[in-house]
Structure formats: structure tokens, C-alpha cells
Amino acid sequence: MQDVLPEGGVIRKLWVGEADKYRDHVLRLDPESRHSRFGGGVSDDFIRSYVDLSISLDTVVHGFFLNSVMRGAAELRPLGVRLPHQAEAAISVEKPWQSHGVGSALLRRTLLTARNRGFRMLHMACLAENRRMQQLARKFDAELSFDFGSVVGEVESSRATPLSMMREMMADSHGFATAMLDLQSRMLRA
């Protein structure tokens, strides 16, 4: 399915050395979105530490970029050796770009990556009142079970196939080209 994104926007994986883009995006989230993303109010310092830790783990971050600025992110983090086929996902989109299909595109790309890494179960934790995230998860056939005011969406991801591997590789090569063009234009401007 084709992603419908705001004009000029691209989705690509974050490369090594781009943690600052991710951190700045999360710090820009408005209070309500920040609260929804982390399940409560968190400080700027918490976010800085969170991003440092997240990037140091085996996490795949997809970013939504517009004019070289990261305006949305989706994290995919394995739950570790004890739960080998399970991962956690979390999504954030800055307010002006919400409800424009960015969250759907980020989740679609994250599911493809999850599938190609052999994850069978994707956990998404969000607050019970976060209807938008639940709507979004439902679009991808999430099964939702309620637990102490939070909702955990469990998306059964299908198995990797040569085609799904190829789709991820093509998306990455396009993302790499975009990142290089971006770097080049910033160097020319400097």
C-alpha cells in the first residue's frame, strides 16, 4: 500500500550519528503528545537520557523528515533474549503533522522491519484514553487487551519473505540517498 504523506515528507531509518535529530524531535512534542507518548509527564532531562539509552540498545528508529527536520518517529526495540520473537514499538508525531497519515506510514514501515527480523509479536503500550493510537493500531489488525488503565496492542506480524526483505532494502536505499542529498545540501549552505 502506498503511503500518503504531507508533501515533501520522507520516511527513512535513522543513521548512526543522528541521535540528536531524534532527541530534538521528542523534545519538541507538545505537553499532551509527550504525556501520551510516555504514559505521563516527563522532563527534558528524562527525554535526553531516554534517547541516549534507546539509541544504545538494539533499536531501529524510523523517522519522518520534512525539510531535513525529523517531525515523527517510530521505535522498534527487541525485548531481549528471554522473549526472542517479541519487540516493543512506540510512535510519536509532532502536533502540526498529526492526522496526516504520518503515524500510519511509520507503523507500516515498522511492521515491515519487525516482520523481516522475525518478530512475531509487537507490543504497543499506550494510555486507555489514547483513542487515536488505538484507532491506528486497529488499522493494522491489532488485538487489544485492557490492563490497569493502559492498553497493550499485540500485532501478530507475518513471516519474512524474499519480497518483504526486498521491500525493506528498497526503502532503505531510497532513505540513504535522501540522507546523502540532505547532507550535501547542508554542506553547500555552510
Ligand SMILES: CC(C)(COP(=O)(O)OP(=O)(O)OC[C@H]1O[C@@H](n2cnc3c(N)ncnc32)[C@H](O)[C@@H]1OP(=O)(O)O)[C@@H](O)C(=O)NCCC(=O)NCCS
Ligand atoms: C498516535 C499518533 C502516533 C498517530 O499519528 P498520526 O500521524 O496522527 O496518525 P494518522 O494520521 O496516520 O491517523 C491514524 C488513525 O488515527 C485516527 N485519527 C486520526 N486523527 C484523529 C483524530 N483527530 N481523532 C481521532 N482519531 C484520529 C484515524 O483512524 C486514522 O486513520 P485513518 O486516517 O485511516 O482514518 C500521534 O497522534 C501522536 O504522536 N500522538 C502523541 C504520541 C502518542 O500518543 N504515541 C502513542 C503511544 S506509543
